[in-house]
Amino acid sequence: MSSRWAKTLSESILAPLRLFLSDFAAFAGARALLRIGFTQQIRSRITRRLAAAPWEMVSRLRHSRITQLMSADLHQVEGASYILLSDAVAIVMLVTQTVLAFLLAHSKQLKRR
Numbered sequence: 001m002s003s004r005w006a007k008t009l010s011e012s013i014l015a016p017l018r019l020f021l022s023d024f025a026a027f028a029g030a031r032a033l034l035r036i037g038f039t040q041q042i043r044s045r046i047t048r049r050l051a052a053a054p055w056e057m058v059s060r061l062r063h064s065r066i067t068q069l070m071s072a073d074l075h076q077v078e079g080a081s082y083i084l085l086s087d088a089v090a091i092v093m094l095v096t097q098t099v100l101a102f103l104l105a106h107s108k109q110l111k112r113r
Helices: 003-054 055-058 063-112
Strands: none
Touching: 003 055
């Protein structure tokens, strides 16, 4: 009896949970790659423009200003991109769940008729 119960538990709860966790990990990894790639692209663009700028312009900039731009400001961009991606995912999920709720409510009304 206990092996049958364990098999039922495994099939009904653990298998969907394992699928959910693997999908979540894959999605989180893709989102992290997007965020890191975006920040890296901005960092590369800033570095290329700084390297291509005339020395007279670069020498007028303060070292602390460049350091602030390359570290703290880019960290803020990374945080903002994370929030933006999370909000986009939340909006898509909200719209999807709203559409499903309306479809389910409509299908129940059709069955009552």
